[in-house]
Amino acid sequence: MELKLPSPCLxxxxxxxxxxxxxxxAERFAPELVVSSDRLRAMVGAGEDDIAASADAFxxxxxxxxxxxxxxxxxxxxxxxxxxxxxxxxxxxxRAAGMACVAVGFDTPAEECRRRNRERAAKRIPAxxxxxxxxTWRVVREELAVEGYDxxxxxxxxRVVPNAFVESAAAHTRQSETPVGLRFGLQISxxxxxxxxxxxxxxxxxxxxxxxxxxxxxxxxxFRQIPQVGRAWDDFLExxxxxxxxxxxxxxxxxxxLVSGITYRNVAHLGKxxxxxxxxxxxxxxxxxxxxxxxxxxxxxGWSFPSVGERYALLEDALQLLPVLWGPGNKPxxxxxxxxxxxxxxxxxxxxxxxxxxxxxxxxTVRLAARYADAVNVFGDAAQVRKLAGLLGPRxxxxxxxxxxxxxxxxxxxxxxxxxxxxxxxxxxxxxxxVNAGTVDDQIGRFRELSEAGVAEVxxxxxxxxxLDTVGxxxxxxxx
Numbered sequence: 001m002e003l004k005l006p007s008p009c010l011x012x013x014x015x016x017x018x019x020x021x022x023x024x025x026a027e028r029f030a031p032e033l034v035v036s037s038d039r040l041r042a043m044v045g046a047g048e049d050d051i052a053a054s055a056d057a058f059x060x061x062x063x064x065x066x067x068x069x070x071x072x073x074x075x076x077x078x079x080x081x082x083x084x085x086x087x088x089x090x091x092x093x094x095r096a097a098g099m100a101c102v103a104v105g106f107d108t109p110a111e112e113c114r115r116r117n118r119e120r121a122a123k124r125i126p127a128x129x130x131x132x133x134x135x136t137w138r139v140v141r142e143e144l145a146v147e148g149y150d151x152x153x154x155x156x157x158x159r160v161v162p163n164a165f166v167e168s169a170a171a172h173t174r175q176s177e178t179p180v181g182l183r184f185g186l187q188i189s190x191x192x193x194x195x196x197x198x199x200x201x202x203x204x205x206x207x208x209x210x211x212x213x214x215x216x217x218x219x220x221x222x223f224r225q226i227p228q229v230g231r232a233w234d235d236f237l238e239x240x241x242x243x244x245x246x247x248x249x250x251x252x253x254x255x256x257x258l259v260s261g262i263t264y265r266n267v268a269h270l271g272k273x274x275x276x277x278x279x280x281x282x283x284x285x286x287x288x289x290x291x292x293x294x295x296x297x298x299x300x301x302g303w304s305f306p307s308v309g310e311r312y313a314l315l316e317d318a319l320q321l322l323p324v325l326w327g328p329g330n331k332p333x334x335x336x337x338x339x340x341x342x343x344x345x346x347x348x349x350x351x352x353x354x355x356x357x358x359x360x361x362x363x364x365t366v367r368l369a370a371r372y373a374d375a376v377n378v379f380g381d382a383a384q385v386r387k388l389a390g391l392l393g394p395r396x397x398x399x400x401x402x403x404x405x406x407x408x409x410x411x412x413x414x415x416x417x418x419x420x421x422x423x424x425x426x427x428x429x430x431x432x433x434x435v436n437a438g439t440v441d442d443q444i445g446r447f448r449e450l451s452e453a454g455v456a457e458v459x460x461x462x463x464x465x466x467x468l469d470t471v472g473x474x475x476x477x478x479x480x
């Protein structure tokens with residue numbers, strides 16, 4: 001069974017010569033992750049077997065390991081690993097950096113090590129030296145268990161993955177054996193292709209998303225692209241207008257904003273917009289609202305950017321006003337900061353209860369959603385989601401979850417996608433963690449863990465929309 005190691009991590013190979021360390025590392029890790037004492041000996045000496053260069057090679061190895069750990073890079077140390085002082089120094093560096101550290105012990109039988117050594121055409125170890133290493137290994141084998149590593153492993157199948165997938169294999173098994181249902185939403189966060197082709201692009205994405213099984217499509221509610229995604233001058237469509245277009249392009253999916261900043265519109269007007277979308281989409285609207293955070297956008301459009309306290313007051317009033325607007329009659333609403341003398345809003349939404357979703361993972365936001373909303377959209381791993389679920393209280397409020405998600409059919413395709421999509425100056429492992437890059441099976445396990453933490457719907461932003469069909473394989477695992 002494949003063992004998943006968290007990214008980044010330090011992997012220290014330990015064992016006598018000819019026990020298989022270099023072969024094992026080469027089969028399981030990208031070459032740039034492996035720091036080899038032999039290769040460093042070749043750099044500072046006449047070749048890999050230049051024993052006279054060993055001291056300089058190990059001095060350089062220590063520097064390389066320290067620098068890589070300092071940069072948060074996964075590092076596989078391929079050397080004998082029999083020097084306890086050096087092992088503990090590397091372990092201490094990993095601990096200081098908050099990085100996981102595992103030792104891999106190569107307990108290859110002594111006779112097998114000797115046989116392999118005899119058959120080597122090059123780099124053959126003198127017999128007496130190998131005997132000494134084998135003798136030392138018997139002592140080191142016992143020391144590894146008490147030196148404080150996160151794990152001491154046998155040389156089995158391993159893979160370094162983003163933290164989100166470390167425990168996903170067991171969760172994938174649970175989903176296979178006792179499947180649960182989960183809803184999936186697609187967030188559209190950018191609009192490539194040029195303005196003349198945008199309408200066609202949006203329609204095709206929506207049709208494909210509906211076809212592969214997504215339950216909902218969401219759009220960001222901004223008026224210029226946010227810096228986390230692109231440049232301010234990138235093409236960016238207004239959200240609620242786009243949702244109106246999507247209502248005509250789709251038949252089944254729910255449609256909503258993820259989420260509308262509460263400062264962007266008169267709240268009563270927002271209620272009217274959402275009600276109109278619900279009617280024109282045959283009852284498929286979701287009204288997502290949030291505190292608003294993008295100060296530069298406010299300034300660019302000439303809007304005031306109230307304090308956090310003022311925005312919370314406005315959001316709390318909005319959560320109470322919107323259901324009144326969508327209800328019968330025209331009774332007035334008087335809140336802490338909102339005053340609406342006449343709440344006439346016809347036609348009323350087709351849904352008996354148009355759902356309101358609040359975006360945000362802060363405790364204050366979650367508690368506010370627990371009092372007034374139908375759902376709260378949060379971030380984080382399953383452990384963080386469980387903590388937030390504890391803030392919801394007795395009132396029934398759905399937990400939804402947002403993440404950027406990159407899905408490959410297998411590890412090879414996932415690695416290719418990471419290499420293709422990552423910015424040139426971003427380390428592949430860091431990019432993979434940022435976009436939750438994983439295989440179909442990895443993602444099934446991750447979403448099963450989120451479901452077990454209380455999540456009813458996951459919203460995905462896909463770095464590559466060409467992977468929609470692959471995402472469909474993940475979705476199908478949660479169809480009951």
